Amino acid sequence: MYRRVIAGALVAGLIMATAPAVARADGTGDAFSDGTQVGADAGKNDNSGGGASKGGSGGHSTCTYEKLDADSQAIADTIASNGSGPPRGKEPGAWYRKVCTDANGQSSATILWVTDRTVSPAQLAEQASDRAHIPLPDVHLNPPESGEQVVNLETWMWIDPSAWQPVAATASAGGITVTASAAPQSVRWAMGNGDVVTCVGPGTPYDSSRPSSEQHTDCSYTYRRSSASAPNGAFTATATATWHVTWTAAGAAGGGDLGNVSRTTTFIVRVSEIEAVNR
Amino acid sequence: MKLVTFAAVVAMLASCSNGDGKNADKSRTTRRTTTTAPADHEVLVAYRAFWDDYLAAADPMDPQSARLGAHATGSELQTVRAAFLARKSDGEVIRGDLDLAPRVLSVLGESASVKDCYLDNTGIYDAVKGTRKDTSTGMRHLITASLVREAGAWKVSDLKREGDGCTAA
Numbered sequence: 261m262y263r264r265v266i267a268g269a270l271v272a273g274l275i276m277a278t279a280p281a282v283a284r285a286d287g288t289g290d291a292f293s294d295g296t297q298v299g300a301d302a303g304k305n306d307n308s309g310g311g312a313s314k315g316g317s318g319g320h321s322t323c324t325y326e327k328l329d330a331d332s333q334a335i336a337d338t339i340a341s342n343g344s345g346p347p348r349g350k351e352p353g354a355w356y357r358k359v360c361t362d363a364n365g366q367s368s369a370t371i372l373w374v375t376d377r378t379v380s381p382a383q384l385a386e387q388a389s390d391r392a393h394i395p396l397p398d399v400h401l402n403p404p405e406s407g408e409q410v411v412n413l414e415t416w417m418w419i420d421p422s423a424w425q426p427v428a429a430t431a432s433a434g435g436i437t438v439t440a441s442a443a444p445q446s447v448r449w450a451m452g453n454g455d456v457v458t459c460v461g462p463g464t465p466y467d468s469s470r471p472s473s474e475q476h477t478d479c480s481y482t483y484r485r486s487s488a489s490a491p492n493g494a495f496t497a498t499a500t501a502t503w504h505v506t507w508t509a510a511g512a513a514g515g516g517d518l519g520n521v522s523r524t525t526t527f528i529v530r531v532s533e534i535e536a537v538n539r
Numbered sequence: 540m541k542l543v544t545f546a547a548v549v550a551m552l553a554s555c556s557n558g559d560g561k562n563a564d565k566s567r568t569t570r571r572t573t574t575t576a577p578a579d580h581e582v583l584v585a586y587r588a589f590w591d592d593y594l595a596a597a598d599p600m601d602p603q604s605a606r607l608g609a610h611a612t613g614s615e616l617q618t619v620r621a622a623f624l625a626r627k628s629d630g631e632v633i634r635g636d637l638d639l640a641p642r643v644l645s646v647l648g649e650s651a652s653v654k655d656c657y658l659d660n661t662g663i664y665d666a667v668k669g670t671r672k673d674t675s676t677g678m679r680h681l682i683t684a685s686l687v688r689e690a691g692a693w694k695v696s697d698l699k700r701e702g703d704g705c706t707a708a
Contacts, residue, residue, distance in 0.1 A: 287635055332627065339617075339624070367663075
């Protein structure tokens, strides 16, 4: 027989072996309901039953989980089927015994159905992150990208502001729901001639209906040479948006930083040189 | 609740656990005799019977005991059966006695509420070795019990912990 202890927000896939703690409790604790979801109540105040903390109970719980033997599995199925026991899960799995002891030694026991498909919150976070639709940067220039840029004339660069918003997605399993959120941070503009400009934020859209003198941007670049000598007479430029991804979990403790995710759009820039003629 | 008199304290079964659990009491609650209104009396009888059933089914541990369903229903019945199966699968029984001090808070139609400040002298024992696996808190526990009447019988449908260290009335 083996024992399993889950401390904190762990699901069955993260079980670590240890010996059970000696409980300081009485025998009637089993008459009170307790959380029955894997990892759901480990590591939090157990106020189940309507306010155990009033009298000084509560505190962090340590829970042990152990798979029931075949005879007990059958009994669990029987009382589940006649409605006098906890319901059996619909997905493949097995019945487990769960015994929780809080900081004051109050213990309670129950059984619960644990599905075979168990993943860690961190794994769910990766799934959620994959599901979050982080858009490619929608590149805009002024002069317009459909035309030509001009040597020694400031080129405005920006990303469509409507796509510069945080995005989120969720993934769930085993009673745990993880939300991954991605927030845009900066855009790295590689201008195609070796120069790089990094802009914090999406940049400022140029408004052609207003005088240039009334507008300002903090994301621009000025070409000093034409692209005439580049392959096909144009620079191959890129705009790489960096998004910072974090995650939180419901139904389990956890959360943190998934790092940065980049999205890159490649675009062609033709730069012409307008020669002034002095006579 | 109409407490008219507070009469003798009657120990249903007086002996206590000897520490190793081999001769520990089971299915025993201490009864304080009071005079109450008929409806209140029925509720209190059912409430006490719930705990009698609880202790009777806990040694030997029998999560499928028919007695559990006699005075428990709904989520409370699920809670107790699930807990007893968990204990049974680990070779555990619950032995000891309870000093109950319930009073009826309300009886409204088919629902009733009971407040209790009971002394828990029960413990969790190894069914084979008879050794106690926990240590008594020696505390009274304040709880609220919800009861419903099903087919004329009052049954406990939920128990809520309210705190520890109360004083019995």
